[in-house]
Amino acid sequence: MKTGIVWFRNDLRAQDNYSLQRAVEENDRVIGVYCFEPRQFAQTKYGFKKTEKFRAKFLQESVVQLQADLAALNISLRVAHGAPKTIIPSLVNEYAVENIYLQRVWTAEEVAVKDELAQALDKSMNWIEAYDQFLFHPEDLVFATDNIPPVFTQFRKKCEKYSSIRACVELRACAPENLLSTKSEIPSLSDLGFADFEIDERSAFPFKGGTKAAAARIAHYFWETKNLSRYKKTRNGLVGIDYSSKLSAWLANGSISPRQIYEAIKAYEKANGANDSTYWLIFELIWRDYFKYISLQHGNLIFQLGGILRRRYHWKNDSTLIQQWIDGATKEPFVNANMIELKATGWMSNRGRQNVASYFAKALELDWRIGAAYFESFLIDYDVDSNYGNWMYVAGVGNDPRDRKFNVRLQASRYDAAGVFQRLWLAE
Numbered sequence: 001m002k003t004g005i006v007w008f009r010n011d012l013r014a015q016d017n018y019s020l021q022r023a024v025e026e027n028d029r030v031i032g033v034y035c036f037e038p039r040q041f042a043q044t045k046y047g048f049k050k051t052e053k054f055r056a057k058f059l060q061e062s063v064v065q066l067q068a069d070l071a072a073l074n075i076s077l078r079v080a081h082g083a084p085k086t087i088i089p090s091l092v093n094e095y096a097v098e099n100i101y102l103q104r105v106w107t108a109e110e111v112a113v114k115d116e117l118a119q120a121l122d123k124s125m126n127w128i129e130a131y132d133q134f135l136f137h138p139e140d141l142v143f144a145t146d147n148i149p150p151v152f153t154q155f156r157k158k159c160e161k162y163s164s165i166r167a168c169v170e171l172r173a174c175a176p177e178n179l180l181s182t183k184s185e186i187p188s189l190s191d192l193g194f195a196d197f198e199i200d201e202r203s204a205f206p207f208k209g210g211t212k213a214a215a216a217r218i219a220h221y222f223w224e225t226k227n228l229s230r231y232k233k234t235r236n237g238l239v240g241i242d243y244s245s246k247l248s249a250w251l252a253n254g255s256i257s258p259r260q261i262y263e264a265i266k267a268y269e270k271a272n273g274a275n276d277s278t279y280w281l282i283f284e285l286i287w288r289d290y291f292k293y294i295s296l297q298h299g300n301l302i303f304q305l306g307g308i309l310r311r312r313y314h315w316k317n318d319s320t321l322i323q324q325w326i327d328g329a330t331k332e333p334f335v336n337a338n339m340i341e342l343k344a345t346g347w348m349s350n351r352g353r354q355n356v357a358s359y360f361a362k363a364l365e366l367d368w369r370i371g372a373a374y375f376e377s378f379l380i381d382y383d384v385d386s387n388y389g390n391w392m393y394v395a396g397v398g399n400d401p402r403d404r405k406f407n408v409r410l411q412a413s414r415y416d417a418a419g420v421f422q423r424l425w426l427a428e
Contacts, residue, residue, distance in 0.1 A: 003029040004099040005091060007084070008077075009110070011103045011132055011254035012062045013211050014069035016168035018130040019101040024075075024171060029178055031095060032070050032077040034063050035084045036187050037113065046370050048377040053194040054346025055380050058209035062255050064186055065210025073173040076180040081187040085116040092121060103254070104129035106296050107384050108303070134292060135258040135285045136163045141293075148293045152399060155293070156286050168259050202424055204239065205246055205347035205380060214250035218261070221245050222268045231277040236351045238421035244350070245281060249381035251288070258285045291389030294399060302388040305369060307397025315367045322370060325360055328425075334412035335359050337425040344425075346380040351415050354394060358406035361395040368395035 004027035006020050012034075014020060023030045036059075040051050051059070067077040080087040091097065105111065118127070131138050138145050142162040149155045189196050199206045207213055222228045227242050237243025250256040262282060269278050298308045306312060323329075328336035328343070338352035348356070353375070361368040372391040376382050392398025394406075416422055 007102040008034045018132045023101045036081045046373040061209035079184045085120045099126045203345040214256040232280040252383040292385040295385040307392040337422040340425045357394045362405040
């Protein structure tokens with residue numbers, strides 16, 4: 001019996017998943033695997049946990065939903081708390097696995113995990129990798145992935161003019177006998193090293209992880225409220241669940257694909273009409289693509305102090321200033337409110353992120369990588385490419401040709417004129 005493993009990482013969905021579709025088509029038996037990698041919850045060199053409780057809970061919920069979604073297709077998901085190199089080889093041996101299907105990644109830590117696993121397996125193993133995290137597939141671009149335009153607008157215009165977006169892939173169910181006899185237990189939050197917690201009632205992101213929650217969010221934001229038609233006007237909001245789509249967290253771990261969102265937008269436009277706001281959500285998906293291509297092009301430069309520009313600044317590493325920023329104890333109330341929100345909820349608005357990052361890198365002149373590592377720890381919607389791409393951008397070592405510095409007080413007066421957001425998070 002020809003058996004294939006689908007190794008899930010940041011593609012936690014059973015639909016529009018190219019690796020899963022191909023595995024079902026090419027094998028007699030398909031087994032899904034997900035590993036809660038201990039290193040993802042360990043402390044980094046900057047003193048933060050790589051993954052804090054907020055994203056850990058969202059991830060755990062997403063894997064629970066993935067297991068249920070796969071079971072509906074008669075596919076078992078094996079889940080373990082351990083390194084893939086220690087978990088997957090035993091499954092390979094037990095089920096005589098010939099093929100391993102996975103989403104292709106390129107950032108250093110993720111590549112190292114794959115390489116470790118490959119070393120633990122026979123060299124004859126077939127690795128079938130797919131670029132499945134993009135809106136515009138690499139094969140459909142008009143430029144090579146090592147020649148991405150240095151300015152986003154150039155990238156966007158050429159993609160929109162010359163590239164097409166692939167349709168979502170359909171997946172058929174396996175035969176019932178494909179299911180394994182025992183169901184795999186999923187680690188609890190306490191197994192991952194965290195106490196359970198209640199979501200702060202002030203949170204702008206009080207949502208659960210997983211495909212079902214992602215679909216519910218689209219149903220609410222698109223169809224029930226028609227907020228998508230107002231997105232461009234409200235996207236710089238700070239308070240509440242509906243100033244933006246909030247789809248980034250499900251996108252980050254692959255509970256939904258950019259193609260699925262794109263098709264949902266097009267269906268909405270067909271029913272309700274297209275406008276600047278419906279287009280703007282597609283615009284944001286293209287920004288996400290852009291940062292992924294910048295990461296693919298430049299590799300580890302996105303993690304280095306000089307960024308992709310190799311630009312030299314005088315960066316400081318002042319532990320007092322860093323801690324004040326983390327604790328929301330700086331001289332700027334708008335920065336403080338945003339940082340307190342992040343620590344309490346794992347969420348911050350896009351407008352807040354730009355301001356606190358600019359303040360960290362430009363006003364305090366602190367090593368921007370420390371701020372990026374803190375975001376990595378706390379943000380529910382952390383995505384390696386978008387996080388480091390945006391931090392490079394605001395720090396002046398990335399893709400912003402203007403190298404701007406945010407005027408935090410002006411931003412506060414513009415986007416929180418009545419002080420509602422600041423009172424929400426700074427109240428005694």
